[in-house]
Amino acid sequence: MSQNQKQKTGRSLAGIAGIVAIATLISKLFGLIRQQAIAAAFGVGVVADAYNYAYAIPGFFLILLGGINGPFHSAIVSVLAKKPKSEAAPLVETVTTLVGGILLVLTAVLILLAGPFMDLIYPDLSPQVKSLAIQQLQIMAPMALLAGLIGVGFGTLNAADMYWLPSVSPLFSSITVIIGLGILALQLGKQVTTPEYAILGAQVLAWGTLSGAILQWLVQVIAQWRAGMGTLRLRFDLSRPGVKEVMQVMGPATLSSGMLQINLQTALFFASAIPSAAAALNYTVLLVQTPLGIISNMILVPFLPVFSKLAAPENWSDLKIRIRQGMILTAISMLPLSAIMVTLAFPIVRLVYERHAFNREASQLVASVLIASSSGMFFYLGRDVLVRVFYALGDGETPFRISIINIFLNAILDYLFVGIGPFGAPGLALATVVVNFTSMVALLWLLDRKLKGLNWQEWVIPILGLVASSVEAGGISWVVTQIYQQFLPTKTLFSQLCQLGLAAGAGLAVFFVLTSWLNIPEFEMFTAKIRQKFVK
Known part of the structure; x- marks a missing residue:
C-alpha cells in the first residue's frame, strides 16, 4: 500500500469516526431532552419507576441486539464486507427472516407472560408500580422483535458505507416520547397526582417508546431498500452462503455482549425493594454515559486498528x-x-432535571447515585480499552470468562451493599464501580502475563500524578461552588448554569496546569488533539 493510499484510508476512517461522533x-x-421531559412530568414517582422496570426487558434487547457495535451489527458488517453487493440483498433478507421469526415468538411470550416475568425478576415491587409496569411491558414487548431488525439494519447500512442515518436514528424514540x-x-x-394521570402517563411513555422504535426501523428499511441491500421480502434460504457465517458470529457475540445487561438486571432485582431506585439509576446513567460515550469514541476508534496491526509477537x-x-x-x-x-x-442534577415534578428531594437522591457512579468512570473506560487489546490479539475468551x-x-x-447493607440506591452504582x-x-x-511484562514502572508515576491533579481539580470545583452559593442565589436556571460553568472551568484549569508540570507525553498528545480540533 502506498503512502498516499494510507493517508487516504486514514482520512476516510477519521471522517467516518467524525460522522458517527x-x-x-x-x-x-x-x-x-427526553429524560428532562420525563423528569419534569413524573419526577422519581411511581410512573417513572414503573417505566424503568418495564423498559428494562425490551430495552435489554434493544441495547444488546439493536445497538451500534452490538452483535447483530458486528456480524452483518463482518460478513457483508467480504461479499459482492449482488449477494447482499438475499443474504440480509434471509437473516432478517430467521431473526425476525425467533424474536416474534419471544415477543408473544413477553406479552402473554408479562405478569409472571415481573413477579420473577422484580419480586419486591409495590402493587401500584407492578400494575403499571405490567401494562407498559405488554405495550413495549414488540421492541424485542424490532431490536433484532434494527441491529441487522445498522450492520447492513454500515456495510453500504452509510453511517449517518444508523447513528442518528435512535433520536426517533426520544422525539416520539x-x-x-x-x-x-x-x-x-x-393534574400529576391523580390516578388517571398515572395510568395515562404510563401508557404515553410505553406507546411513545414503541412508536420511536418502529420509526427507527422503518427509516432504516427505506434506506436499505434504496441502497439495494434488501427489502421486506421473506426468505427461508438457510443454505445460502454467508447465512451460517453470520449466525456463527451472532451467537457468541450476543452471549458476550449480554453480560453487561445481565448485571443491569441484577441491579434492578435489588432495586425493586427500594422506592424510586430504578428511576434514580436511569436518570444517572444518561449523565454518566453521555461523556463516556463521546470520549470513548475519541480514544477507542483511533486505537482499535493500531492494536490489531501490532498483534504479532514481533511487534x-x-x-x-x-x-x-x-x-x-x-x-x-x-x-x-x-x-x-x-x-x-x-x-449538575439540579440544572439538568430539577423542575416541575422533579423536586429537591429527587435531586438529592439522584445526586447520591451520581456520586457513586461517576467515581468509577476511569475503570469503566479503562476496562473497555483492555478488552479491545485482547480482541486484537485474537483472544475473545478471556474477556468473556x-x-x-x-x-x-x-x-x-x-x-x-443493598440487600443487607446500608447504602440503598447508591450501593447499586457502587457495586458496578467495584466490578469494573x-x-x-x-x-x-x-495482559501482563500474556505480553511478558507491561513495564509497570512507566505507568505508576504518571497515573498517580493524574490522580493527584484530579483530586485538586475536584477540590477547587467544590470551593468555587461554596463561594458562589454564599454570595449569589442559585434559584434561576441561568444562575445554576453560571455556578456550574465557573466551578467546572476552574477545576479543569487547575487540572491542566498541574498536569502540564508532570511532563507526561500523552498529555501533550491530548492537548495537541484539542488544539487540532478547535484551532484552525
Whole structure:
C-alpha cells in the first residue's frame, strides 16, 4: 500500500469516526431532552419507576441486539464486507427472516407472560408500580422483535458505507416520547397526582417508546431498500452462503455482549425493594454515559486498528507503548471529569432535571447515585480499552470468562451493599464501580502475563500524578461552588448554569496546569488533539 493510499484510508476512517461522533452527540442530546421531559412530568414517582422496570426487558434487547457495535451489527458488517453487493440483498433478507421469526415468538411470550416475568425478576415491587409496569411491558414487548431488525439494519447500512442515518436514528424514540408527553401536558395540565394521570402517563411513555422504535426501523428499511441491500421480502434460504457465517458470529457475540445487561438486571432485582431506585439509576446513567460515550469514541476508534496491526509477537514492544498511551489518555480524560462530577453532582442534577415534578428531594437522591457512579468512570473506560487489546490479539475468551465471573461478583456486591447493607440506591452504582475496577485489574494482570511484562514502572508515576491533579481539580470545583452559593442565589436556571460553568472551568484549569508540570507525553498528545480540533 502506498503512502498516499494510507493517508487516504486514514482520512476516510477519521471522517467516518467524525460522522458517527456528531450523529451520536445529536442522538444523545435528544435523549437528554427526553429524560428532562420525563423528569419534569413524573419526577422519581411511581410512573417513572414503573417505566424503568418495564423498559428494562425490551430495552435489554434493544441495547444488546439493536445497538451500534452490538452483535447483530458486528456480524452483518463482518460478513457483508467480504461479499459482492449482488449477494447482499438475499443474504440480509434471509437473516432478517430467521431473526425476525425467533424474536416474534419471544415477543408473544413477553406479552402473554408479562405478569409472571415481573413477579420473577422484580419480586419486591409495590402493587401500584407492578400494575403499571405490567401494562407498559405488554405495550413495549414488540421492541424485542424490532431490536433484532434494527441491529441487522445498522450492520447492513454500515456495510453500504452509510453511517449517518444508523447513528442518528435512535433520536426517533426520544422525539416520539417528547411529543407524547407534550400532548399529555396539554390535556391534563398539572393534574400529576391523580390516578388517571398515572395510568395515562404510563401508557404515553410505553406507546411513545414503541412508536420511536418502529420509526427507527422503518427509516432504516427505506434506506436499505434504496441502497439495494434488501427489502421486506421473506426468505427461508438457510443454505445460502454467508447465512451460517453470520449466525456463527451472532451467537457468541450476543452471549458476550449480554453480560453487561445481565448485571443491569441484577441491579434492578435489588432495586425493586427500594422506592424510586430504578428511576434514580436511569436518570444517572444518561449523565454518566453521555461523556463516556463521546470520549470513548475519541480514544477507542483511533486505537482499535493500531492494536490489531501490532498483534504479532514481533511487534509487542510497540503494542505495549500503545496500550500505555491508551490507558494514560483514558486517565487524562476520565479522572478529572470523574472528580468534578463527584463534587458537583448536586448542582449538575439540579440544572439538568430539577423542575416541575422533579423536586429537591429527587435531586438529592439522584445526586447520591451520581456520586457513586461517576467515581468509577476511569475503570469503566479503562476496562473497555483492555478488552479491545485482547480482541486484537485474537483472544475473545478471556474477556468473556471475566464477564461471567463479574455477573456473580456483581450479584454478591449488590446483596452486601443493598440487600443487607446500608447504602440503598447508591450501593447499586457502587457495586458496578467495584466490578469494573476488579475487571480492569484482572485484565491488566492477564495482559501482563500474556505480553511478558507491561513495564509497570512507566505507568505508576504518571497515573498517580493524574490522580493527584484530579483530586485538586475536584477540590477547587467544590470551593468555587461554596463561594458562589454564599454570595449569589442559585434559584434561576441561568444562575445554576453560571455556578456550574465557573466551578467546572476552574477545576479543569487547575487540572491542566498541574498536569502540564508532570511532563507526561500523552498529555501533550491530548492537548495537541484539542488544539487540532478547535484551532484552525
